[in-house]
Amino acid sequence: MKPDNETLREMLRKLYAARIFEERVNEMFMRGMIHGTTHLSIGQEGVAVGAIYAIKKDDLIMSSHRGHSHCIAKDADVKLMMCELLGRKPGFCKGMGGSMHIVDIKSNNYGANGIIGPSIAIATGIALALKKDGSGKIIVDFFGDGTSNAGAFHESLNMAALWKLPIVYICENNKYGMSTPVEKTVSVPNIADRACAYGFPGIVVDGNDVFAVMDAVYEAAKRARKGEGPTLIEAKTYRWLGHSKSDKRAYRTREEEEEWKARCPIKRFERYLLDNGFDETELKEMYGEAERKMQEAVDFAMNASSPTMEDAKSLVYA
Amino acid sequence: MEITLKQAITDALREEMRRDEKVFLIGEDMGVYGGCFGVTKGFLEEFGEDRIIDAPIAENAFTSMAVGAAMAGYRPVVEYMFSDFVAVAMDSIVNQAAKQRFMLGGQVKIPMVMRTPAGSGSGAAAQHSQSLETLFCHIPGLKVVIPATPYDAKGLLKSAIRDDNPVLFFEHKIGYGVKGEVPEEEYLLPIGKADIKREGKDLTIISYSYTLIKALKAAEMLEKDGIDTEVLDLRTLSPLDTEAVISSVKKTGRVLITHESVQNYGAGAEVAAVIADSEAFFYLDRPVRRFGGMFIPIPYSPQLEADAVPQPDTIYQNAKELLK
Numbered sequence: 001m002k003p004d005n006e007t008l009r010e011m012l013r014k015l016y017a018a019r020i021f022e023e024r025v026n027e028m029f030m031r032g033m034i035h036g037t038t039h040l041s042i043g044q045e046g047v048a049v050g051a052i053y054a055i056k057k058d059d060l061i062m063s064s065h066r067g068h069s070h071c072i073a074k075d076a077d078v079k080l081m082m083c084e085l086l087g088r089k090p091g092f093c094k095g096m097g098g099s100m101h102i103v104d105i106k107s108n109n110y111g112a113n114g115i116i117g118p119s120i121a122i123a124t125g126i127a128l129a130l131k132k133d134g135s136g137k138i139i140v141d142f143f144g145d146g147t148s149n150a151g152a153f154h155e156s157l158n159m160a161a162l163w164k165l166p167i168v169y170i171c172e173n174n175k176y177g178m179s180t181p182v183e184k185t186v187s188v189p190n191i192a193d194r195a196c197a198y199g200f201p202g203i204v205v206d207g208n209d210v211f212a213v214m215d216a217v218y219e220a221a222k223r224a225r226k227g228e229g230p231t232l233i234e235a236k237t238y239r240w241l242g243h244s245k246s247d248k249r250a251y252r253t254r255e256e257e258e259e260w261k262a263r264c265p266i267k268r269f270e271r272y273l274l275d276n277g278f279d280e281t282e283l284k285e286m287y288g289e290a291e292r293k294m295q296e297a298v299d300f301a302m303n304a305s306s307p308t309m310e311d312a313k314s315l316v317y318a
Numbered sequence: 319m320e321i322t323l324k325q326a327i328t329d330a331l332r333e334e335m336r337r338d339e340k341v342f343l344i345g346e347d348m349g350v351y352g353g354c355f356g357v358t359k360g361f362l363e364e365f366g367e368d369r370i371i372d373a374p375i376a377e378n379a380f381t382s383m384a385v386g387a388a389m390a391g392y393r394p395v396v397e398y399m400f401s402d403f404v405a406v407a408m409d410s411i412v413n414q415a416a417k418q419r420f421m422l423g424g425q426v427k428i429p430m431v432m433r434t435p436a437g438s439g440s441g442a443a444a445q446h447s448q449s450l451e452t453l454f455c456h457i458p459g460l461k462v463v464i465p466a467t468p469y470d471a472k473g474l475l476k477s478a479i480r481d482d483n484p485v486l487f488f489e490h491k492i493g494y495g496v497k498g499e500v501p502e503e504e505y506l507l508p509i510g511k512a513d514i515k516r517e518g519k520d521l522t523i524i525s526y527s528y529t530l531i532k533a534l535k536a537a538e539m540l541e542k543d544g545i546d547t548e549v550l551d552l553r554t555l556s557p558l559d560t561e562a563v564i565s566s567v568k569k570t571g572r573v574l575i576t577h578e579s580v581q582n583y584g585a586g587a588e589v590a591a592v593i594a595d596s597e598a599f600f601y602l603d604r605p606v607r608r609f610g611g612m613f614i615p616i617p618y619s620p621q622l623e624a625d626a627v628p629q630p631d632t633i634y635q636n637a638k639e640l641l642k
Contacts (some may be wrong), residue, residue, distance in 0.1 A: 091422030110389060111422065118414050123380040124388025125394075132342075132368065132392065152409075155379030157487040162374070315420045316458050317426045318482035 001215055003053065008273060010284070011049050011210065014264045018045040018069040021078055024294055025099075034085050038099040039066040041177030043208075046265025046278060047172050048073040051140055052214025055168075055221050060108045060130070060139040065100050066172075066239070067112035070142055075107040078294060082301035088219035090308045096307070096315060116143060120169070124156040124231035127165035127230075138166040138224040140217065146177025148191045153162075155229065161198040164229035168220040171234045172207060178243040179251040182270070192234035200230050207235030208265040209249035211272070219240045244271075319502060324494035326468035327433070329358050331395065333504065338393065341479060344371040344380050345397030345473055354399040355494060372607050377403050380409035381432065385418060385484075388430040394481060398598055400446045401436035401488060415484040415602065416459030420423035431478045433487040437528055437578055437628055440491050444615035447623070449527070449579035454486045455556040455588070461509055462556040464488040465556040468498040468529035470553055473507030481509060490528035490578075512553045512562035518548035520613035524563065524589055527577045540637055557584055563589055564598040571603035572640045578627040581610025590626040609636040 005009065029038060041048070048069035051060065055263050063070040071081060076092070084091030086296060094102050103111025113119035123141035130137050147153055148171055160167050171191045177180055188194060195202025203220070205212045213235055215317045220231035238260035242249050249257075271281060321329070343358060343365075349372045350360030361396050362370045373380040377398060384394035398404050404411065411432065418428055438447035461483055465471040471489065478485040481489050515530065516537055525533040530551045535546035550566050552559065567573050573593065575586035586608035593599060593606055611627045628636075 121382030125383030129390035
């Protein structure tokens, strides 16, 4: 399935925004402008954009600790994302969550989670609610390779299969759980193989090929919507940077990194556009526009007010 | 109408499920079996499989699933067969249910109840007899309700289901058999309010759950000695009704706090600190006394099991110490 030209433009805008957002965040961390930590998905943006453009706007997503690209692909306002990272009051979570907890319910993004495993169960619970609603909506749940070893992953997949829940599980296999290579933690060649234990399809796709991800998610979403239950899609990809800001990447070679950078999902997407009648100048303009928007977001966030302890206290109980 | 505490729980669940179709139950063996202690007998026939969900043995995931369903607008009521099993779901309760609303800057509510039979006295040994309620009092974002009488259990469970926050609701296994009057007409009780179960002027015994029933028996024994005991039922541990504690202590000047959960770092410690931190301190005639469960896992051997937690006679003896 290939989207129309306007959709392709929108997808490219999202890819650019995701990449530029994280490059800026990385730089701001280095310069000490943001505190705490962050998990960047540079190199993995193709999964987020491919998957989210395969579903409807009113479908839901659940993200992971490495969730900026999902947020952006699902239409989150980068100004409010930047505010959240800086702990400012206009942020999506009023500055209470930070990078690891960005959630934007208005755009049907049920958000990131700092603990891997239970987020899969929460997404599965939302799928249960969607089934009860009978609304025809589905949820796409993003998580990493390491999460597929957590108990909650297996418990959730079992229940989703039993009750034929409208959910698409997308495992972004970026080859490392922090520093540990997948081969040392996962007992089967492909994480997608684990789906057969629960009796539903497990599919491996090239996570750096936006269209391959899109096709797989589109089919899985169709299945979910028809009441046929979940699908597990394993998108093979690579995170270019470290696990979090303090990671020196001693567990892998620079050669391996270069190899994967040569398979950049954004470059690949651009190439497709150029081969299909898009003009290079237009792409450059779009990139420039994305950079300008990000600068606006940074300026907005830097000038935004911080929350008070009263704000924090008011949020503990409904 | 006189009913048991177990019946009160059943009635509250049924009434709330009839009232609000967003309420559903999830847990192990709740359908045909009717729940491990039979609380949901007949529910499957009335409400169907969609609302009485028999989950696999996966406490952690089905608790987080309830969090997800709550975020999406439902009011799930989770049942754990034994309160000991909440430990399996700790991540979902402590890191997810309690914090989602806060971390998300208030974008969602988590209206869910986690109810579970707790306590010793059934010969079920160390992994099926614990009283773990105070673990959850240490977690902002959770409420902890632990009634002793059928009237309180029904009114508080109905309120817990209507509450927009995650509520831990502890039911004592032996306490299921406690009988009491419950009105025919509907009523709700506020979460966070203690209740004076017996008025007195010489001494206050503060307790909750099944130990409260034992404390009332101890109060009758004390009455024979001419001692007029006030018995205060906390009913909710978080939020704690500090005003009720302070005002009772100001009235009697002597206070014994007793509960089945282990004494160390327990509810008694918190209540004692509330007293020490308030003007009630100046009204004390004797040091505050705590009498909780022994700091051991619940033993299987019958006499030891009984001796590991407060009983009417030992509560009576502890009270007498305060009156010397």
